[in-house]
Amino acid sequence: EIPECDYQPQPYTGPSYEKILEIRQKHITPNIVPHFKKPLLIHNGHMQWLFDHEGRRYLDMFGGIVTVSVGHCHPKVNRALEQQINTLWHTTNIYFHPKIHEYAERLAAKMPGELKAVCFVNSGSEANDLAMLMARMHTGNQDIITFRNAYHGMSPYTMGLTALSTWRFPLPGVNNGIQHVMNPDPYLGLWGGAACRDSPIQTDRKCDCTPETGCLAGARYYEQLEEVFKYSLPRGRVAGMFAESIQGVGGTVQYPKGYIKKAAELVRANGGVFIADEVQTGFGRTGDHFWGFESHDFIPDIVTMAKGIGNGFPLAAVVTTPKIAASLGQALHFNTYGGNPMASAVGLAVLDVIEEEKLQKNSLAVGTYFLKCLAELRERFEIIGDVRGKGLMIGVELVSDRATRAPLSAPHVLEIWETCKDMGVLFGRGGLNGNVLSICPPLCVTYNDVDMALHVIETVCKQHLEKRIRNWRRN
Ligand code: PMP
Structure with a gap:
C-alpha cells in the first residue's frame, strides 16, 4: 500500500524529455552514468517524496545521496x-x-x-x-x-x-x-x-x-x-x-x-x-x-x-x-x-x-524497525548477503553466492534498482561493485513508508529467486 501524501505536485512546464536528453548529451559534463535505462526527470519534491515530469510520485530512500536530511522543500527551511x-x-x-x-x-x-x-x-x-x-x-x-x-x-x-x-x-x-x-x-x-x-x-x-x-x-x-x-x-x-x-x-x-x-x-x-x-x-x-x-x-x-x-x-x-x-x-x-x-x-x-521534529529519535526508531525487518528478509532470501547500519543509514549487500559473498552481477543489480523505481521507491547504490542497496532517506520517513520500501524489496527478491529457479530447471 502506498502511503498517502496530500501534496499536489506542481505541473511540469520545462523542456520536453527528448529535449532534455539532447541538452544533456551536448552540454552537460561530466555526464555521470544514470542508474536507470530511462533516467528520471525529477522536477518537484515534498518531504520524503519526489515527483517526475509526468506527475509520478516516488518515495525517496536515497535523499539525494544522504543529503536531504529534513525533507524536500521543508516549509520551515x-x-x-x-x-x-x-x-x-x-x-x-x-x-x-x-x-x-x-x-x-x-x-x-x-x-x-x-x-x-x-x-x-x-x-x-x-x-x-x-x-x-x-x-x-x-x-x-x-x-x-x-x-x-x-x-x-x-x-x-x-x-x-x-x-x-x-x-x-x-x-x-x-x-x-x-x-x-x-x-x-x-x-x-x-x-x-x-x-x-x-x-x-x-x-x-x-x-x-x-x-x-x-x-x-x-x-x-x-x-x-x-x-x-x-x-x-x-x-x-x-x-x-x-x-x-x-x-x-x-x-x-x-x-x-x-x-x-x-x-x-x-x-x-x-x-x-x-x-x-x-x-x-x-x-x-x-x-x-x-x-x-x-x-x-x-x-x-x-x-x-x-x-x-x-x-x-x-x-x-x-x-x-x-x-x-x-x-x-x-x-x-x-x-x-x-x-x-x-x-x-x-x-x-x-x-x-x-x-x-525530533528527527534523530525518528531516525533511530524507524531505522531500527527497518533493519529488523530487513534481517528477517535476509533469512528468507539468499540474495541478501548482509544487512547492516544504524538509524537511517542502512546497507543491504546483494550477492550471487552467500557462501563466497560474491557480489550480485551488474546486470542483475541494475534490473533490481529499475524494478524498485518502477514500483515507486528510489534507492542508492554503494560499494566497490555497486551491489549494496543504500538506504538513507530524509529523516522524516514513517513506518508506513518503510513498509512500502520493504514490500518493494521483498518483491524484487522473490522475482530474482523465481528467475533463478526457472534457470535451474532449464539447465
Ligand atoms: N566525504 C564523504 C564521506 C562523502 O560521502 C562525500 C560525497 N559523497 C564527500 C566527502 C564529498 O562531498 P562533496 O560531494 O560535497 O564534495
Missing part, C-alpha cells in the same frame, strides 16, 4: 531561506553579517570538548581539503592515512584520499603523502567481525569475541595499521588519519567495535590528528547520536561535515579546536561563499527542524 533572500543574499566575510555568527555559535554548541572553531565552506571535498591542510600545518608532518574503499571527495587533493578505483583519475602526484590502509570491513575483509558491529541487528553469528578479548577481528586490523606506522611512515610520524564513522559510498561499511578509538589513539601517539568525516553520518543520521563518531566513544581533533547540514543547499563546514585552527598562521585562507547569509539561514533552520 523554505521560509527561513525566503526571509533571508528578501533581506540579504551575500556579503563577503570581510564584513560581518549576523547569520554566520548566530549559526557558528549554534553549530559549535553541538560539538563536544574543544571543538569550537568553525570554518564554513561549500562542499564535502572542500571541507576535507581544508582538514588535510590543517592536519599538515598543525603537526608539521606530511603523511595522511585513509582506508581503502573510502570516499572523501573529488578535488585533486581529496581524490588522493578516496581509495575506490572507480572514482580516481590518473593524475600524477595524487597519492603524494597519502597511505591507504586495510579497510576493517567485517563482511568483505579477511577477518570478519560482523557480529561486533555497532548495529541493532546481527547477520553473522560466527564470532569468538568476548568482552575480555574485545573484537578479535578488530585487533587484527589494528595490527595491520601498526605495521603501516612501523614500515611505511618516515620515522613513524603522521599528520592525520581520516575516517567516516560508517563508510558511506564504500557500501555502508561498519567497523568492528573499538577499532576507531584505538586507531585515533595510535595516530595521536605518533604525532597526528584524527579527522572524522561526518559528511554522511552527521546531523542525527545514525539515530543513536547526533554525530557518528560519538558511537566510537572518542572526540576527534577535526570534524568535517556537508550534505545533511544544508538539506541540499551548498553548505559544508570544518570544526576543530582553536589551537589547530590557529596553525594556519598568517597565510590567508579564504573562500567566497562559505556560510554566506543564505547558507547560514538554511543551516540554522535545519538544526531547528531536527530538534523540533
